[in-house]
Amino acid sequence: MKEFFYLFLFMLHFTEGCDLDQNTQRVDVTGHLGESVVLPCSCTELQAKPPQLTWTFTSLKHTTKPEEIYPNQRSERHRDRVKLLNESSPGNLSLHISNLNTEDQGEYHCSVLHQPHINITLSVQGCHLSDHGKRKEVSGYTGGSVLLPCSCTDPQTTVKFTWLLLNGSHRNEVFKNEIYKGRLKLFNESNPANLSLLISDLRKEDEGTYRCEISPTYPDITVKIKGCDLDQNTQRVDVTGHSGESVVLPCSCTELQAKPPQLTWTFTSLNHTTEPEEIYPNQQSERHRDRVKLLNESSPGNLSLHISNLNTEDQGEYHCSVLHQPHINITLSVQE
Known part of the structure; x- marks a missing residue:
């Protein structure tokens, strides 16, 4: 008789069904962007397998009808991101959701046949980027600065993020690239939600598409750099000055805010008795010592040269040269 009694208890244990644990009938769960979360649901007997289990989802805004996400996924919203945690316990019906995003917010129902659902x-x-999926374009000038905007919707968040320069299939982290050394600044020290990037001392090679990435969200920003193209309307100019006075030799970029990567002014005497000599930025002779300066304090693209205290030896040809461009020729005559 004792053997039958133990057999009865054994069979009773394994014929008990799945009654949902009503202690978790209503639960609030918080997750974080890009991470995983577990939504709790279980039978009171963890070894009992339910005859039918369904997980459904209703969005936070209730803009759509409840959609089944387990065992069938009726939409792409949760595709390949949900699984049960019942490998060792068939009565553990908890749902694991990976790679969370803000669209996962809402109500989830754990339902077993003929029972009140959980x-x-x-x-x-976490940080959801306000311009996720959008493309912007910003312009800058060589030698200047450009601000690439990026911010979280949550002003109090602290998050791991990356700024990338995209080149085809290559993703280069800008803070690990030597060409940006000393030229980058972030704004998130005082405001963690402000992830904007400032690039200074711009160069033509800084052009490209930049991405502010907090997986899985990101905006892309295309940067265009306007360089210094010499104004060819002044390619050949005759200028007259007077002894003891000053004169301005005109030369400029078509974009007055664009700073040239390299600028050189050279001088050849009127009788061509000497080789051309550099007078700016380096003064190779005493002829123009402490008498020349640029007039570009407010406009880096104004490359005009100011010569003071003129004398007849200043007469000759002056060349304004920018890297890889035809130079500007100015002939200076000095009258007594």
Whole structure:
């Protein structure tokens, strides 16, 4: 008789069904962007397998009808991101959701046949980029600066993020690239939600598409750099000055805010008795010592040269040269 009694208890244990644990009938769960979360649901007997289990989802805005996400996924929203945690316990019906995003926020129902379902409300916190998926374009000038905007919707968040320069299939982290050394600045020290990037001392090679990335969200920003193209309307100019006075030799970029990567002014005497000599930025002779300066304090693209205290030896040809461009020729005559 004792053997039959133990057999009866054994069979009773394995014929008990799945009664949902009503202690978790209504639960609030918080997750974080890009991470994973577990929505709790279980049978009171963890070894009992339910005859039918369904997980459904209703968005936070209730703009759509409840959609089944387990065992069938009726939409792309949760595709390949949900699984059960019941490998060792068939009565553990908890749902694991990976790679969270803000669209996962809403109400989840764990349902077993002929029983009140379990309600779980999921909130997702963290930095969601305000311009996710959008493309912007910003312009800058060589030698100047450009601000690439990027910010979180949550002003109190602290998050790991990356700024990338995209080149085809290559993703280069700008803070690990030597060409940007000393030219980058972030604004998130005083405001963690402000992830904007400032690039200074711009160069033509800084052009490209930049990405502010907090997986899985990102905006892309295309940067255009306007360089210094010499104004060819002044390619050949005759200028007259007077002894003891000053004169301005005109030369400029078509974009007055664009700073040239390299600028040189050279001088050849009127009788061509000497080789051309550099007078700016280096003064190779005493002829123009402490008498020349540029007039570009407010406009880096104004390359005009100011010569003071003129004398007849200043007469000759002056060349304004920018890297890889035809130079500007100015002939200076000095009258007594």
